[in-house]
Amino acid sequence: MMFSRITSFVVVLALVVAGFWGYREHREKQALLLKAENQYQRAFHTLSDHMNLLQDELGKSLAVNSKLQSTSSLTEVWRLSAQARSDVGELPLSLMPFNNTMNFLNDVGNFSYRVAVHKDEKQPLTDQEWNTLQTMYNRSKGLEKQLSSLQTAVIQKNLRWMDAELALAQTDKKTDNVIVDGFKAMEKQVRNAKPLNFGPTANALKTRNNTDVNKLSGTAVNPQGAAEAAARFLGHANTQGISAKRNGQGNLYPSYSVTAKLPGDGQAYMTITEKGGHITNYMNNRGVGDPKLDLDQASAKATAYLKQKGIAGDTIIRIDQYDNVGVYEIVPTQDGVRIYPEKTTVKVALDNGEVVGLVAQDYAFNHVANRQIPAAKISEAEARKFVSPKVQIQETHRSIVLDDLGREQFCYEFIGTMDNDTYKVYIRALDGKEIGVEKLK
Amino acid sequence: MRKKWRLLMAALTVATAVACVAVEPGLVQSGTHESTFTQRTLVRGSAGTDVRELQGRLKFLGYYKGSLDGSFGYGTYWAVRNFQYKFGMKVDGVVGSTTKTKLxxxxxxxxxNQATASIQRAQGGGTAKKPASKATATATPTQSYGGKNVSANDMKLLANAVYGESRGEVYIGQVAIAAVILNRMDNPNFPNTVPGIIFQPGAFTAVADGQIWLSPNDQAKKAVNDALRGWDPSSGAIYYFNPATATSKWIWGRPQIKRIGAHIFCR
Incomplete structure (x- = not known):
């Protein structure tokens, strides 16, 4: 009798303790879930706010006809579109197609930047620009409307983003999650809309990646031809131990992935273009021992290597070192003009001076044998005036660089110091327009 | 007997001469300290304790104004050139034996040694200093690689992500994953910063399950370094997935580029 009373007391106590513990665990888990949910809610409601402001500002830019006013609105559009993109990045939407909407936001941002901030002439909007802005305004208004009605639903029905995230993770089942459906509807609307017309400059911005196959020399090669190109490049007598596999349709340009067995423990991994069989990427993944060469000695190896491979490149523009390898960025010069679009990157193993890597994509796509270098319309001294007088100029070069639209520009390149920092300023040799500034480390 | 004596004397003379030569610099330069300069020639891009000494000496003379970080950047380069100019040497910014001797x-x-010690104290005492022979590049706070601005801490995050996502993958596959993250920076569908991409909800499983916080090995760091300088074995991919575990139907629908190790890379 006595015994069972003690037992039952202990059992009851244990139950109470376990229950209390369980309750506390549950509460903590709820608190964490709520925290995560609130993060999503914040990002979602901010996104809606930013979209609302964005269409407001787009509308304002249409209503005025002075450059000054539209500039301030469009600069705001540019900022808000970046904000909205960043808000989307905080939502669990990475497993659902939302790329058309993101592209639209990006286009809005780029276009307003181009028109407002970076336009050469200080004049009001052209008709075409006005029409593009008008279309953007209408579409962003539509998006904003959808988003705000979804927002209302989320608030009224107490919808949770955590549920949306779960629904997205199980895409094999048909979902009826309001949030997911709302975003899918938005995406569908943007996808079905006609492509926007941005005019020539902004369209150039979209095709900027510089991997236009038409710029490659030569004819298409088959896998065997790619393997042969690799054998020639590596100095192998035949294609034994080399396998070339065509890359799928998602790549930037039709190409082959080529692997080759190298003497020793090395394995070569290359990307070779289908057109012309150009090597754009080469990597030898062998272990590199303790350095026996310094970066200065190895730089001679890097330039000699390019010469041996028939790649133009004589001016080293940047050196750095990690893991016993020296990495050299090299550009060719023609009549003393540095050709930056034809840059190659060479990796030299500092244990024996062997080249264990090459990036020649820019070179393959941009190399022109005998370049027409335009005559400078302003002198170096005149160009110098476009650099701040506070910068002490240390070096001057002439160079061809790509501007932010991917067009080649003939520039004076001034490397100068201000306080303890070094800057590189590119001034167009035709009219003194500033093409770009870099801070050098 | 006499011959043997002469031989001994000769040997002794040689030994004394050698000893004198060996001791001489120490006697002459009493008051100065031994240099830690190595045989190697220093250029822009070099890093290590010998670069730190170069900076220290240039600062001592008033040519260099930056911090003694041991990496040969533009600040050091101009200091070297000014020094070479003032001392009538060839002005090329390359620190060979002549420049070192003069300096x-x-x-x-x-x-x-004292300068190094004071730096160590300033850095919180006794942080491991690497010997000059193993000059590893100490990353500068922010570097731009082909238009991408990536800070030293971004590189650490990248290495963490690569390690957490592709531990046990072939090296090429790891470089490819680092390249995918960098390719996303230029893509409008993704955030345009390294942390924004890595911590995008649902983007990487290693972030979701916490494996990103494992400490990465040297190979993962090397893969990040290679990818940053333009090596892209993925051929421009912006997605990848493991076909054995991928649950999303949508990801299978993306145009595929290639398979490296366990991952399919797509766009």
């Missing part, structure tokens, strides 16, 4: 002679009284 050591000019900066007599500078103690490289």
């Amino acid at each position: 050591v002679a000019a900066s007599r009284g500078y103690n490289p």
Whole structure:
């Protein structure tokens, strides 16, 4: 009798303790879930706010006809579109197609930047620009409307983003999650809309990646031809131990992935273009021992290597070192003009001076044998005036660089110091327009 | 007997001469300290304790104004050129044996060991210093690689992500994953910063399950370094997935580029 009373007391106590513990665990888990949910809610409601402001500002830019006013609105559009993109990045939407909407936001941002901030002439909007802005305004208004009605639903029905995230993770089942459906509807609307017309400059911005196959020399090669190109490049007598596999349709340009067995423990991994069989990427993944060469000695190896491979490149523009390898960025010069679009990157193993890597994509796509270098319309001294007088100029070069639209520009390149920092300023040799500034480390 | 004596004397003379030569610099330069300069020629891009000494000596002489970070950047480069100019040498910014000798002679009284020690104290004492022979590149706070601005801490995050996502993958596959993250920076569908991409909800499983916080090995760091400098074995991919575990139907619908190890890379 006595015994069972003690037992039952202990059992009851244990139950109470376990229950209390369980309750506390549950509460903590709820608190964490709520925290995560609130993060999503914040990002979602901010996104809606930013979209609302964005269409407001787009509308304002249409209503005025002075450059000054539209500039301030469009600069705001540019900022808000970046904000909205960043808000989307905080939502669990990475497993659902939302790329058309993101592209639209990006286009809005780029276009307003181009028109407002970076336009050469200080004049009001052209008709075409006005029409593009008008279309953007209408579409962003539509998006904003959808988003705000979804927002209302989320608030009224107490919808949770955590549920949306779960629904997205199980895409094999048909979902009826309001949030997911709302975003899918938005995406569908943007996808079905006609492509926007941005005019020539902004369209150039979209095709900027510089991997236009038409710029490659030569004819298409088959896998065997790619393997042969690799054998020639590596100095192998035949294609034994080399396998070339065509890359799928998602790549930037039709190409082959080529692997080759190298003497020793090395394995070569290359990307070779289908057109012309150009090597754009080469990597030898062998272990590199303790350095026996310094970066200065190895730089001679890097330039000699390019010469041996028939790649133009004589001016080293940047050196750095990690893991016993020296990495050299090299550009060719023609009549003393540095050709930056034809840059190659060479990796030299500092244990024996062997080249264990090459990036020649820019070179393959941009190399022109005998370049027409335009005559400078302003002198170096005149160009110098476009650099701040506070910068002490240390070096001057002439160079061809790509501007932010991917067009080649003939520039004076001034490397100068201000306080303890070094800057590189590119001034167009035709009219003194500033093409770009870099801070050098 | 006499011959043997003469031989001994000759040997002794040689030994004394050798000893004198060996001791001589120490006697002459009493008051100066031994240099830690190595045989190697220093250029822009070099890093290590010898670069730190170079900076220390140039600072001692007033040519260099930056911090003694041991990495040969533009600040050091201009200091070297100014020094070379003032001392009538060839002005090329390359620190070979002539420049080193002149610099050591000019900066007599500078103690490289003390300078290093004071830096160590300033950095919180006794942080492991690498020997000069193993000059590893100490990343500068922010570097731009082909238009991408990536800070030293971004590189650490990248290495963490690569390690957490592709531990046990072939090296090429790891470089490819680092390249995918960098390719996303230029893509409008993704955030345009390294942390924004890595911590995008649902983007990487290693972030979701916490494996990103494992400490990465040297291979993962090397893969990040290679990818940053333009090596892209993925051929421009912006997605990848493991076909054995991928649950999303949508990801299978993306145009595929290639398979490396366990991952399919797509766009």
